[in-house]
């Protein structure tokens with residue numbers, strides 16, 4: 289049974305506010321910083337903030353996440369880059385026929401203790417407001433899904449996430465622990481909607497490295513990522529140290545939640561009794 293220790297740091301002390309003045313958007317300094325992040329997001333499809341979490345808080349968050357990996361549900365699947373189920377009517381050369389492999393575990397939000405430091409960070413309003421500013425969403429809510437609101441992705445030995453576009457417009461992740469080997473986040477920026485999108489996707493799936501960027505996703509980095517427009521993957525992890533990455537979900541609709549089918553896929557439970 290995992291043991292937990294109550295957070296000794298409040299969120300405003302976990303985040304390096306000297307480096308990233310994001311806590312009080314009403315201040316000119318924070319507003320300027322958020323505008324710069326917004327600009328980065330528009331231009332590159334992502335906003336990456338290295339060392340967003342201070343070292344002592346990072347150690348605490350990583351330790352906490354490691355103690356919860358026993359509650360991860362693991363799922364192996366194959367999917368196309370668009371995460372769609374296609375019938376046989378597709379042309380042989382259609383990239384949507386191509387299958388990628390994913391093997392990842394996830395600790396659901398309802399298995400993260402009420403006094404966890406990660407929960408405190410996720411529920412910290414200034415973080416939600418800052419992310420809203422970067423995404424140009426004046427109103428943003430924490431995701432109303434009991435399992436998916438803030439889950440922890442666990443890539444153990446053999447874990448990987450094949451090339452895909454996300455279904456959601458944006459994804460917020462926090463690197464707590466890179467693995468010993470592999471687990472590199474790779475992407476080809478802003479492919480969706482280009483006239484030659486299909487050709488690019490086909491080449492990427494063939495292993496062509498042209499245009500592929502490796503993200504320096506170091507421990508403590510916060511990533512705000514427009515994963516719906518940018519094809520991306522996590523390369524295969526090897527070694528005993530799991531890659532631990534919480535996924536912090538926010539939505540414009542306060543009632544937005546996953547379907548029972550999605551919960552079943554990612555966490556092995558439909559959760560019908562919990563919420564919609």
Ligand SMILES: [Fe+2]
Pocket residue numbers: 452453454515520
């Ligand atoms: Fe993704």
